[in-house]
Amino acid sequence: MKRIVGIVVALLAFAFLPASVMAQGSGTISGRVIDQATQAPVQAAQVVIVGTQRGAMTDQDGRYTITGVPAGTHELRVRRVGYGSTTQSVTVSDGGTATAEFSLATSATRLEEVVVNAVTGQEQRRVENGTNTGFIGVADLPKGPITKMADVLQGRVAGVTLQSVGGATGSGQRVRIRGANSISLSNEPLLYVDGVLVSNGKGGISVGGGDYSRLNDLNVEEIEDIEVLKGPAASAIYGSAAANGVLLITTKKGRVGAPVWRAYAEVGQTKDKNDYPLNFAALRRTVPGSTTEEFYCLPASGCDNPFDWVLFTTALFGPSAPFATCHNYQAALAAGTAGACTQDEVISFDFFRDDRTSPFVSGSRDKLGIGVSGGGDALTYFISGDREAENGVLRPNNLERVSLRSNLNARIGGSATAAVTAAYITSKHRRLGSDNNIFSPLIIGLTGPAQYLPGMETDTVGVAVGRAGSLFGPNYLDNQNFFADQFVDRFIIGANTNVTPRTWLRLNANAGLDYYGRSDEQGLDPNILPIGGEFDVGFRDVFRSNNYEWTSHASATGTFNPLTSLISTTTLGGSFGRSLFQQVECFGQAIPAGTKSCAAATTQFAVDETREELKTIGAFLRQELAFADRVFLSGSLRADNNSGLVRDVSGLSYYPSLNASWLMSDESFFPRAGFLSQFRLRAAWGRAGTRPGYGQAESLFGSRAIQRVGAETPALILTGTGNPALKVEKTTELEGGFDLGMFDNRVSAEFTAYTRSSKDALIQRKLAPSTGLTANVFQNLGEIENSGTEMGLNIQAIQSERVGLDIRFTASTLKNRIVELGEDIAPIQINRGRQQHREGFSAGGYFALPIKYNDANGDGKLSVAEVSVDTSKFLIVRNEAGGLDTLRLAFVGPLLPTNTQGLSMNLTLFKNLTISSLFERRGGNKQMNETEYFRCRTQHSNPFFGFCGAISNPNASLASQAAFIGSQFAQFGATPYGYMEDASFVKFRELAVRFGVPEGVGSRAGFLSGAAITLSGRNLKTWTDYTGLDPEINEGGGNAFTQAEFNTQPPVRTFNLRLDLKF
């Protein structure tokens, strides 16, 4: 630590060197900013003195004041999201106050907006930046349809893809920016909130799926905007964990002026509006004249046992049964052929839409909050508190969360500012056993019978041979007896100070802590669910975790004018970060009813402890040059070291970047085309890293207990095989593009092409088990490429006093490819072998033995013989000897969409009525319909139950019949090929209708100065050819690549009513 202190002191010392020069005389600039068209005040506009760090933000009346301005003439620039920037000269006298008024015109271009670098604390205009940085003005979004933080990111920024885990309340998402870089490590971007690195960690107790996301701890109501640094070209200075991009989240700040109170209340309803497959049985009569009613119950049984009420088939009751099953593939055989049959009766049952059995209920959500902001020249404040609650459509699944935030910004004298941000979040999340969990209502219904059975809807506790109509035993109501809770208490605190001792020099120091304490608790009281094992005696399982992320940065920035038309900005700094995760687990069985402590367990008691720590230290140098405010060049170099590497082996890792931006339209030679108002060229190159995790570089032994001669004895075993030669995985990115402003900047367009390559990719390669080592070791072996394009189009289609229409369209393409896994590294299998990391193909792509079908007789049914292996799709790969090998395998498709489009529209009528919508399309990727694969295979081996449509629905598609035959019959090797389906979709994500109270009404209401009511909907419609539950949900949300739906709850439809008040 002494050395770190030394570094920081040295940085500060050198930074203060020029400050010894006495300051000259100073004055004040003040004024007002208004909208050119409406003459209304523009609040939250930034007014800055060009070439300096000095500036102010306008208050709700559009007024601003900048104090401590050196006497002399200055160029003053004003910028605000949605407006074009403007500048004017102002002369300040010693001790005097100069006035500068601004009138802003709306603009669809964003070049004057500012990006704040969380590492250097430095503000940089977008026009100066050679990268394409995504921006989401969260404060301006209609909040009604946004139910969680992840909704903000969905469909709004080209190149950012959210992969939803599912529709359960509290479930999380994967965030991918410009594809996936790392095969074996995280592909999640870094998250910074007001300069503090915050965790998006997972872990805790698995409930089968339905993973959550710490990203969603963040309260949307508190957020001003989000900057998306899409990759190393923009994020190089963030160092050895920034290869996946960075999300810079800025929370709201107070503005100079009287206190402004804002309050809102929101109520909503959620419903499951998805289609679920039916359970079928197709039967042939073995007793002439028998009717379907007869097989409901075995007459001799008395019908008092659930298992008497089953399919009355020969498989169960021998040849005397009145019916035998007749599957589609048997009915497809020619009459007289062995095994051929006629489907005399077909029955089906819709478990999820039958009122007697449907597990779905109406969910609800409510949210309310209040906040106040304001302040004076010396101190501004933003304080808010919010509470939200949501009940899911399956029981028990709910979430309660309270968020508190206090942001204080102070001006200290004329040359220093300080900011302290503090947030507290507490939540209670009751999670639902789902996905790969026998208590999941989805799996119970989808593997159930083809008919309603008496007792299905009741909790028939104690039936010796299981529950009516349940393949695995649990009733769909049983999960209500469990609790799987997650309690979170989280603090995110940060302090930032900027000192401007000289007009040309700024010092920045930033420190913060993101802490969360998480308690995951799962259990069951005894004698509630007597279906065997721990369910009889009750159990309790608890994970108590603490996670700390410490962030600290210090930097000094000097701005100089070596030449009249050249501005040079140099930043030198250092950073230190530490993350620490601690966890203790306890487990025990046979607990007394009502107890909520492992200490009450009387058997199977187990404890475990985890501690993982990572430290990173870095130093950086950044140089920017601005030529005539038209050409901007910058370069940076960061050096990092981190604890994921073995000491004295790896050395420092270096991350350089270069970027250039040329505002060509400001050049005198640029043709003044009538429609073209702005044109910028840009290019950037940079490198960032993905650091190894804890314990990946060193082999570790751990202690386990073994009983020997009746006594517990410690035993040391190898718990992890490390690789001492491990290095940071480095990703290099090159991007280039242009920005256009047209028709007086009412139309703007941007285009970016990028290519990035991850070399020394950390591959978690398998070890041959015959070595006696553990299963995996990390090695720097591979190379992965991502390339693509991004496009954005903003159109202010109509801007009149009565009607306004803004349209934003985004699009992206992505090509992801594993160039090399490494010498002698075989394709890496994931997700039950459905997905592979294989050279030459997209990471985690789907592979399977291909099949094809031909319904030769056109009867709509496929026999086994009408399905065959499709040799034309076999992969041909080059072998080590240089020859070609043909693999009995086909590449089916990638898991990440290869193209996405987003369309959002805002229609404003008569200033007070706004209709907003968001559509998203994704295409080019596949989704594994594991739900149907499992259902068809499992049901087929259980004659007690119904069958999936592919087996017994005479109207089943040929594709689904072929998929089943491929999965079931030995000659096809249980191929999942037919269940890897096209996942393309268009989703109507959001619709919001907002009515703001007309100006003046509020003032008549006394204290009210504004009010609005918003009716909104989310997940309103999906258009897709995918036949499963949903094309984008994912059972493996916590994994980097696993993608499949497996009895995963699909998204729900939400309607919200929201009232906003300002006073």
Add this chain to the structure above:
Amino acid sequence: MNHISAKRGLRAFPRLLLAGAFALPLVGCDTDEIVRVENPEELGPGATVNADAVPALVAGAVRQFEGGYSGLGDDAFVSASGVITDEFAWGDSFTTRFAADRRTIQLPVLGNISDVAFSRLQQSRMLAARASALVDQFEADLDDPDGMRSQLSTTEGYVYVTLSEGWCGGVPFSNVPPTGDIDPSQIEYGPALTTAAMNEAALPLFDAAIALDPTHELAMVGKARALLNLGRYNEAEAAVIDVGDTFVYHIEHSTNTSAQNNALSSLIDNGRYALANLEGGTTATGAALSPDINTDASNATAEGLNFRSAQDPRIPYVGPFACFTTSRRCWTYNNYPTFTADVPLASGVEARLIEAEAAMQRGDFVTMMAKINALRAQASALLPLLYPEQRQTFPAPTSGAVSLAPLTDPGIGSLDPVTARRNLLFRERAFWMFGTGHRQGDLRRLVRVYGLPPDSVFPSGPYFRAAGTNYGTDVAYPVPFTEETNNPEFDRAACLTSDA
């Protein structure tokens, strides 16, 4: 444009460079030291190189073997070898267990229930080598270095025997240096060993253990088991001559941690497996038995033994209950009624049965029957030793003392005395050592050494728990897929799961 004095800017710029030059050397400090982290809960290889760590490393080698053999609360050799034979039947939805019970092992790439056990057995071997090196290094500081050596040698011997009985005849054995850091770049890939070679490899290890400790009965039985696998009956008999009738070596289980649970008990309790009865058998149409019921006591064509319907005190059970897949019925094996029940790895009973087999092989049927009947006469004493937690239920608790009637030589008066005596001997082995990981090795010996067709001893014909499907032809488990893709010496073609 900008009105900051260019002159002043140029003056300040050298100062900044000067300051930067001053600061940069500090950045070049020992950052390794700054970012160093410690985890007191885990140890690097260097931290295990001391005398105090040696007993724990020895225990680690034993623990991984026992975890591979009996399980760490999960599937291992005992359950895997039981379900591929006629001991246990599939009770849940897992395709791996379904595949094993149906003798249609999944493609290695999809994984099998035997994979984890394979890894643990190999880890035991690696740890044993590492512990042995440390015993040599710290011999002077250890209480009983020879005892540790014999223990490690015996453990390693059992690893070879277990792998030979459960897996195909092409198991590779690779190594890393037993001292120093564990570095994957130093792996030496070894060639695959055949079933016979694995048993041959076990013999010197058992001999070494016995040389260090001439009373090491576990090593004696292990040696005999290897010799039996090689068809060297007289040597096997000689190896166990000093093993007492009451000797039992238990793999101990407890509820201290879930990984110490008796895995078979846990899996059966969870409905993953059922105690089987008369598995297999062919009929003209459909399954030999009504699906899932197999209670028929007289299925003459079944290859599987009547473990339930025999109502033998060596295999008590209760049931039926709902399996994990509750539409199926499961019977619970009551020699391991709790998670703390210990599993006999080797015993005096096994030693006597080895002697009986040797006697049969040399035509001494009197001795053979005497050995068998001597054990049966001691049933009431031996069963509590073998299975201390046994509950005598069929399914109702039995009353009175446990007894097994003496048997007569079935060869006398038989038209096929060889078959009759062999079946009797293997039946006695099956009933005495049920659920202890011996049945798969026995059935494979019947094929490999005794020359019987696989489908005549392993369950075959229509598979009773999935209508319309048949038993496959597998008799052994494959080497895990990750070996195939990471060991350049490994040859999948040499690893045939249908080859006994």
